[in-house]
Amino acid sequence: MIKVRAALAAASLLLLAACGGGGGGDASGDGPTTVKVSVIPIVDVAPIYLGNQQGFFTEQGLRLQIETAQGGAAIVPAVVSGQVDFGFSNLTSLILGASKGIPLKVVAPGAGSTGVQRKDFGGVLVKAGSPIRTAKDLAGKRVAVNTLNNINDTTVRASIRAAGGDPKSVKFTELAFPDMLAALDKGNVDAVQVVEPFLATGLKNGARLVASNYVDTAPNLTIAGYFTSQKTVASKPELVKKFTAAMQKSLKYASDHPDAVRKVLGTYTKIDPSVAGSLTLPTYPAQVNAAGLQTLANLAVQDGLVKSAPDLKNLQP
Amino acid sequence: MTAAVTADPAGRDRDGRRRPAVPSWALGIAGLAGLMALAELVPRAGLVRERYLPPFSDMVSALADQAGTDAFWRALLETLRGWAIGLAIAMAAGVVLGIVIGGVPPLRAALTSTIEFLRPIPSVALIPLAVLLYGTQMRSTLLLVVYASFWQVLMQVLYGVQDVDPVARETARSYRFRPLTQVRTVIWPTALPYVMTGFRLGAAVALILEITGELVIGSPGLGRQIAVAQNSNAVPSMYALVIVVGLIGMLVNAAARAVERRALRWHPSVRREVVS
Amino acid sequence: MSVLPVLRRIVLLLAVPVLLVAAWWAATANSTDFFWPPLSDILGTFDDTWFHGRITSDVLPSLARLLAGYSLALLLGVGLGTAIGSARVLRALLEPSLEFFRAIPSPVLVPILMLFAGIGNGMKVLVIVSGCVWPVLLNTVEGVRALDEVLRDTARCYRMRPHSRFVHLVLRGASPQIAAGARQALSIGIILMVISEMFAASNGLGFTIIQFQRSFSVPQMWTGIILLGLIGIALSVVFQTVEARVLSWYTGLRRSQREG
Numbered sequence: 001m002i003k004v005r006a007a008l009a010a011a012s013l014l015l016l017a018a019c020g021g022g023g024g025g026d027a028s029g030d031g032p033t034t035v036k037v038s039v040i041p042i043v044d045v046a047p048i049y050l051g052n053q054q055g056f057f058t059e060q061g062l063r064l065q066i067e068t069a070q071g072g073a074a075i076v077p078a079v080v081s082g083q084v085d086f087g088f089s090n091l092t093s094l095i096l097g098a099s100k101g102i103p104l105k106v107v108a109p110g111a112g113s114t115g116v117q118r119k120d121f122g123g124v125l126v127k128a129g130s131p132i133r134t135a136k137d138l139a140g141k142r143v144a145v146n147t148l149n150n151i152n153d154t155t156v157r158a159s160i161r162a163a164g165g166d167p168k169s170v171k172f173t174e175l176a177f178p179d180m181l182a183a184l185d186k187g188n189v190d191a192v193q194v195v196e197p198f199l200a201t202g203l204k205n206g207a208r209l210v211a212s213n214y215v216d217t218a219p220n221l222t223i224a225g226y227f228t229s230q231k232t233v234a235s236k237p238e239l240v241k242k243f244t245a246a247m248q249k250s251l252k253y254a255s256d257h258p259d260a261v262r263k264v265l266g267t268y269t270k271i272d273p274s275v276a277g278s279l280t281l282p283t284y285p286a287q288v289n290a291a292g293l294q295t296l297a298n299l300a301v302q303d304g305l306v307k308s309a310p311d312l313k314n315l316q317p
Numbered sequence: 318m319t320a321a322v323t324a325d326p327a328g329r330d331r332d333g334r335r336r337p338a339v340p341s342w343a344l345g346i347a348g349l350a351g352l353m354a355l356a357e358l359v360p361r362a363g364l365v366r367e368r369y370l371p372p373f374s375d376m377v378s379a380l381a382d383q384a385g386t387d388a389f390w391r392a393l394l395e396t397l398r399g400w401a402i403g404l405a406i407a408m409a410a411g412v413v414l415g416i417v418i419g420g421v422p423p424l425r426a427a428l429t430s431t432i433e434f435l436r437p438i439p440s441v442a443l444i445p446l447a448v449l450l451y452g453t454q455m456r457s458t459l460l461l462v463v464y465a466s467f468w469q470v471l472m473q474v475l476y477g478v479q480d481v482d483p484v485a486r487e488t489a490r491s492y493r494f495r496p497l498t499q500v501r502t503v504i505w506p507t508a509l510p511y512v513m514t515g516f517r518l519g520a521a522v523a524l525i526l527e528i529t530g531e532l533v534i535g536s537p538g539l540g541r542q543i544a545v546a547q548n549s550n551a552v553p554s555m556y557a558l559v560i561v562v563g564l565i566g567m568l569v570n571a572a573a574r575a576v577e578r579r580a581l582r583w584h585p586s587v588r589r590e591v592v593s
Numbered sequence: 594m595s596v597l598p599v600l601r602r603i604v605l606l607l608a609v610p611v612l613l614v615a616a617w618w619a620a621t622a623n624s625t626d627f628f629w630p631p632l633s634d635i636l637g638t639f640d641d642t643w644f645h646g647r648i649t650s651d652v653l654p655s656l657a658r659l660l661a662g663y664s665l666a667l668l669l670g671v672g673l674g675t676a677i678g679s680a681r682v683l684r685a686l687l688e689p690s691l692e693f694f695r696a697i698p699s700p701v702l703v704p705i706l707m708l709f710a711g712i713g714n715g716m717k718v719l720v721i722v723s724g725c726v727w728p729v730l731l732n733t734v735e736g737v738r739a740l741d742e743v744l745r746d747t748a749r750c751y752r753m754r755p756h757s758r759f760v761h762l763v764l765r766g767a768s769p770q771i772a773a774g775a776r777q778a779l780s781i782g783i784i785l786m787v788i789s790e791m792f793a794a795s796n797g798l799g800f801t802i803i804q805f806q807r808s809f810s811v812p813q814m815w816t817g818i819i820l821l822g823l824i825g826i827a828l829s830v831v832f833q834t835v836e837a838r839v840l841s842w843y844t845g846l847r848r849s850q851r852e853g
Binding site: 339341342344345346347348349351352365366369370423426427428429430431433434435436438440465468469472473476480511514517518521522524525526528529532533540543547559562563564565566567569570571 | 605606608610613682684685687689690692693694695698699700704705728731732776780821822823825826829
């Protein structure tokens with residue numbers, strides 16, 4: 001019965017698609033303004049989905065159109081070229097962009113570390129019987145991160161430094177989050193830096209946490225944020241103001257209603273409900289932690305990601 | 318289904334060779350059944366962790382779950398639509414340009430170096446460019462699809478035009494056939510098997526790039542669903558979607574073969590004698 | 594007498610590329626768009642980007658993996674293709690399964706390959722093989738199937754030994770088709786070389802381009818795309834030289850028909 005209905009839905013969609021052609025034309029007028037946001041479908045962006053559900057964007061006269069992308073590499077150009085109005089990215093990527101002279105501006109925080117050792121939404125895992133006990137022992141080992149020369153390897157290096165180890169001798173390998181636990185199991189790498197839901201899954205399967213790299217980097221580190229181009233800031237200040245206001249309200253709501261966050265995960269991810277119920281959520285801070293941002297910029301310089309830190313004043317909200 | 322045998326271009330069956338008792342469709346199904354059994358047994362036997370490569374039965378039940386959701390069917394349609402549009406553009410452009418370039422030797426000589434330069438540029442390297450132009454919409458994936466499958470078609474057409482029987486060509490020329498007539502009567506019949514191979518290869522490449530684009534860029538379709546499943550650690554769902562992609566590929570190929578058989582039914586075997 | 598044709602060839606070879614490059618140069622000369630830097634900027638960073646260590650640390654490892662994967666794919670494709678093309682039962686048995694695997698995009702296949710082959714060079718070579726093998730296989734099957742019946746029967750009548758029948762009749766007869774497949778496999782191989790380096794890589798040409806893209810080093814990224822194109826041309830020239838030698842009998846046959 002369900003299948004029949006699904007097939008019917010599919011057929012009607014086909015018709016719609018055939019009639020719609022290019023589709024998505026902005027029906028501008030007195031109605032709500034369409035605002036396009038490009039995000040990565042992960043736990044971090046739950047507030048925007050939740051806020052949309054709660055009508056916080058409609059309140060501001062915005063019709064939210066969320067597009068998903070697979071990474072910041074696709075989002076930044078889309079924002080700069082005006083394909084989308086806002087994007088979601090980790091802050092190190094934005095620091096990299098700003099240091100190359102791309103005019104970006106963070107308009108709202110996205111997600112942050114819980115700031116609690118061993119209870120963060122990201123961390124470094126090793127195999128159950130591994131001789132690695134602390135971040136210091138990672139020196140000279142093979143560690144997988146999802147993207148090289150970005151927030152995760154710089155923060156793992158910060159962890160090792162904090163524990164008194166030598167971060168230079170770590171051999172980082174790039175591996176997508178979904179492939180990490182299997183590679184760890186097989187012994188292809190000695191440690192993996194993962195985030196939820198892979199952290200909870202890994203721990204459940206017997207892996208051991210040796211470092212909370214975001215916590216080791218800076219207190220209450222903001223990991224990611226929503227950003228736009230300076231051009232949009234200058235040309236559509238009203239839109240930016242409204243989006244920021246709706247985003248703030250969404251973040252606040254997400255902070256106050258963790259159960260609603262866990263529930264909304266099921267609408268845009270395929271995370272198993274039992275895992276969604278138990279994973280560690282990031283915090284959804286009200287503002288970007290300025291000290292943490294400065295630390296990330298310093299780390300980017302220290303680890304050779306950029307030659308010199310960009311002027312963070314232009315980047316910050 | 319024995320049509321596959323009788324339509325063998327070399328016409329081997331007509332030569333009175335004994336027809337085996339088992340029809341080819343049954344053998345194909347047997348081959349697939351063997352593959353399924355393998356996919357069930359490898360994880361069950363502990364050769365890989367079930368957690369990372371679940372047994373086939375788990376994938377099937379995840380597939381059944383998927384089939385009950387609207388999102389799945391919508392994604393399927395989006396993928397098919399992107400694939401069909403991309404392939405159509407690539408076919409049209411590849412065949413027309415291939416015949417024009419291949420049929421005019423000076424043009425071919427002038428363009429060879431450019432074609433050889435553009436062709437190997439990996440379509441994945443164009444992702445930033447595609448995103449820049451079209452964001453994460455369907456069109457950025459379409460660009461990759463067209464780019465990748467166009468070369469497949471074009472190269473086959475060029476090979477096909479090159480394979481035209483020189484005698485036939487000279488004859489047509491000495492009889493002063495008009496260019497279009499030459500294309501229709503001399504070039505097209507010879508190039509057609511190559512065009513069909515190009516169509517089949519292009520169809521496969523287009524599907525691969527459609528999925529890859531959706532996966533990497535995040536434009537709507539099955540590829541994006543796979544990415545979401547991966548990022549959610551929903552392993553059986555991920556494999557279920559991969560199976561769907563493989564099945565679409567099989568159907569696409571079967572369809573391409575059917576078209577090929579129809580198109581080549583009249584095809585004279587003259588060319589083959591020349592080749593060998 | 595011999596200078597003119599050579600000159601003509603060179604002009605033919607370079608005219609269109611030079612025009613296109615000139616057009617690109619002119620179109621971007623005053624570009625301020627971050628993602629479309631002027632061509633002069635791109636060329637200016639070329640030397641710095643590639644000729645100070647990256648050739649040996651990134652380009653050569655990539656090419657070595659490509660060569661390994663491509664050769665393996667050729668062996669596998671021609672071997673399997675000959676077997677499948679000559680035996681109807683085998684073809685019927687394997688075709689649907691092969692079609693299934695062919696339709697699965699490499700980026701999706703990579704995690705599965707990793708489960709069996711780890712994350713080292715072996716996995717990357719396998720990724721290249723997994724994509725390159727199809728055009729070779731398909732074309733070999735078609736080529737073998739289309740072999741002239743008369744030749745086949747003649748070979749049988751003269752009781753040619755299986756080995757020489759394979760080399761002289763099957764391989765030779767199918768070689769124009771195999772060459773077409775091998776040529777396509779080459780360009781697919783370059784694509785897969787890049788894709789394979791998107792996963793679990795720490796060096797390589799594709800890896801470097803993606804790093805440039807992620808760190809917004811746009812001119813450097815463009816130089817990478819250009820370098821990939823140049824490598825593609827170089828490989829294609831090598832391929833044509835080899836093809837011309839191996840298929841000289843075929844082109845000769847063609848020419849004699851043309852002249853006759």
